[in-house]
Amino acid sequence: MTEKTSPGLADLTGLVGGIHQDIDAREAMRQVARLVEFDRYQGSSGIAAAADFVADEAERAGLADVEVLSFPADGRTAWWTFTAPAAWTPRGAHLSVVGGPPLVTYPAQPYALAANSAATDGRAPLAVAQDPKWPPGAVVLVPSAADLDGELFARMRAEGASGFCVTTHPDRHDQVGRLELPATSGLFGFSVLPDQLDELRNAERRGERVRVVVDIDTTPGRMPVVVARTPSGSRSAPDACLIGAHLCHPAPSANDNASGVAAALAAGRALARRSLRRPVRFVWAPEFVGPAAYLHQTIEAGLPLPAMAVNLDMVGEDQRRCGGPLVVEHSPEYLPHFANAVVEACVRALPPAARSYSGVVDCDVWAWRTTPFVGASDHAILADRSIGCPAVQLGHWPDRFNHSSADTLDKVDPAELRRSAAIAASAAAVVATAGGRDADRIAELLTRWTARRMTACLPPTDDPPARARLTRRRHYGLDALSTLRAFDASERVLDRQATLLDGLHRTLSAAWDDDTATAVPDRPRGPSLRRAWPGPFNLRALMGAADEKDHQWFLRQLTVDRGRFYASAMALAQSIDGTADARDVVRVAALDSGIPLEPEFGERFLAAMTGAGWVHEVTAGTAPERGTS
CATH class of the missing domain: 1.20.58 (Methane Monooxygenase Hydroxylase; Chain G, domain 1)
Known part of the structure; x- marks a missing residue:
């Protein structure tokens, strides 16, 4: 294979255009088509098989030092506050009204079975969630995902329910959404279509029972993390860039995130053919916990972190069908770096799909936007203050098929997949060749x-x-x-x-x-807030550490607006720098995230963090507000 020399920023248009030409969209689509066949639950045999497939493809792409790292999938081992997934491989499941044909079947109906469902085989009565009393061992019928809250789960445990059925998309008759249970819930769950729930309600009114079979393999397994590097680039030099893509999610999950995995492989193939001064690292792992395990191991070994990272999550969307543009999510404001500027420049340098009548103006039919840092994927682990690796994410939002059975191969656009891979590879090439x-x-x-x-x-x-x-x-x-x-x-x-x-x-x-x-007047200053949790911020772990009152408050906020609450929580946690008091933390979080955070909300969240032992207060004197002039 002939190695190419990257022109770098001397000819950014030429660099991006050349890499875009090198991206084999047909090959990437072949890989997506294979990945959607795997049920990629984090502690399953499916994700282990998917990891082996990715490792084989990485070697075929010409990448070096390809390895499938093996971490425990025991539900106990922790890296900072991120706990390993429990071994859980679903073999099959079905639910039927006794005497009738199967109404819900898995895996024939993708996403129908809730992750971490408990195994069962037997008959059970039906009950409606709103009923004042349920029969023992009932399968509870829940009208919508919004009703599936902490209070209902507590009641199911207290009254001995065996499981539940819920419609996650009451307005859709062709897709169901993802459900995930705690590994120790002891419940099973089914995500069902509206007409399936109606049939179950009718059966409940007639006093009929259901037959439920959930067949699960909990044989101890492994949590795989696939790593590789470009063949060129000095082995003694720190990695110029890490390109990552999460490997998990149940089948099919074509765009989230088979498309990201394939885009990273395509980027690797393009970069493997180029002469680089510094290596580029590739990591495919279960979301959040995989990068946490990998980085924990890297830091424990005393190895250097990459100069920057690009995360690929939901990058192949057909924009017209899925409903959202390509989104460049910036690395956070507390990590000043050139990564954001380089990635954006690579987007702008993509070859235009069309030009205006005069030929002067690009007339692309695809769209892209930039957003402030949110941190709802693996880049949050890298970019956390405790790690400090600037990380940009490429993805799409909104996506009307996200986390549903309708996230299928036909929703992936080869041209969009090619663009995303080219952006990531080009940005990595710029950093891997930069000097002087x-x-x-x-x-x-x-x-x-x-x-x-x-x-x-x-x-x-x-x-x-x-x-x-x-x-x-x-x-x-x-x-x-x-x-x-x-x-x-x-x-x-x-x-x-x-x-x-x-x-x-x-x-x-x-x-x-x-x-x-006019200068902001001095104000009485509260105690400075300091991080007391280990490693990168983990909202799920924080909720687990909170007392019952704060835990329920978190759950209510998530029910109102999950995305906004998560983004607000991340912004507040990352604005704790050891010197700012609560009011300053809230103000800086609002400035950097662009979210108009109410002081009452922010201070309530920070108080919950303090109560959970995740934040320590350090007495301070009086000082003016910072960063306002």
Whole structure:
């Protein structure tokens, strides 16, 4: 195989165009088609088989040092606060009204069986969730996923229910959604279509019973993590970039996340053919817990972390069918780095699918957006303050088929898969080849990117903290420039770019009226908050450590708006820097996430963290609010 030399930032359009041409979309789709056949539960034989398949494909792609790392799947071993999945492989399940044909069957009906369901084989009475009393061993009929809350689970345990059936998509008659039970719940669950639930309700009214069979293999197994690296790049040099994609989720889960796994393989194939100064690392693992185990092992061994990371999660969506654009989720604001600017530049440099009538303007029919850091996938582990590896995510949102049986191969667009793989590979190639003049070009690119972000804060705006955000973005740009010293950027170039950002800040600051520049008065300062939990933030573990009152509050917030609550929790936890008090933590979290956090909500969340022992308060004096001028 002939090795190619990357042009780097000297010709970014040429680099991205060349890598885009190297991405074999047909091969990637073949891999997606194979992956959707595996039930990829985290502690299952299915994910072990999928990992072996990925390792074989990585070797075929020309990657080096391919290995399937094996971690316990015992439900007990922990890496920081992330606990290993329990061994759980479903062999089959069905539910029928006694005397009738099977009504719900698994695996014929994907996603029908709740993950971690308990094994059973027998007959049971039916009960409606709203009934004041259930018969012993009842299968409870739940009208919607919103009703499947902590209170109902507590009642099922207290009254000895054996399991439940619920409609996760009451308005859809062609798909069911994912359910996940705690490994020790002792319950089974079925995700059913609305007409299936109606049939069960009718059976309950007639006093009929159901026959339920759930066949589970809990033989101790392994949690696999597949790792590889590019063949070129000095082995003594730290990894330039880590490209990751989570391997788990039940079949079919085509876009979430078979598409990400295949895109990472495609990126690996393209990079394996290129001459790189530094290696690029690849990691395929069960979501959250896999990267936690891998990074824990890496840090324990004293090995260096990569310079940056790109996470691929839900990257193959057919935008018209699934409903969402490609989203570039930035690495967090507390980790200033050039990664965001490089990834965005690679998106902009993709070959256009079409041009305007005159040929002057690109006229692509696909869309992309950027968002602040949320951390709802593996990049959160890398980018956590305790780890400190800048990590950008590529994905799609919204996706009307996400976490449902309708996330099938026909929802994957080969062209979108190719674009995503090309972006990740191109960004990694830039960092893997950067040095000297290339690092200077990254500095110039970073300054332009920062200038766009600063200019976006200009008034008039309906964003009250815009001026504070302007200043924070200037500081981010200046600090990010300094990271390029590790790549031999010229001090003269770095100084010039810093001067440009300082001048732009002065110019933009003049756009505000003088009264908005009034200094914020001193206020009584509360105790500083310090992290007391080990390793990366883990909302699920925090909820498990909270007392019952706080646990129920968490559950209510998740029921109201799961995505917003998760993003708010992540922003608040990551804004705890050891010096800020609760009010400062809430304000900084709102600035960096873009979420208008109410002080009462933020302080309530932080109080719950303190009560769980995850945050320590350290008495402080009086100080002005920080970062507002």
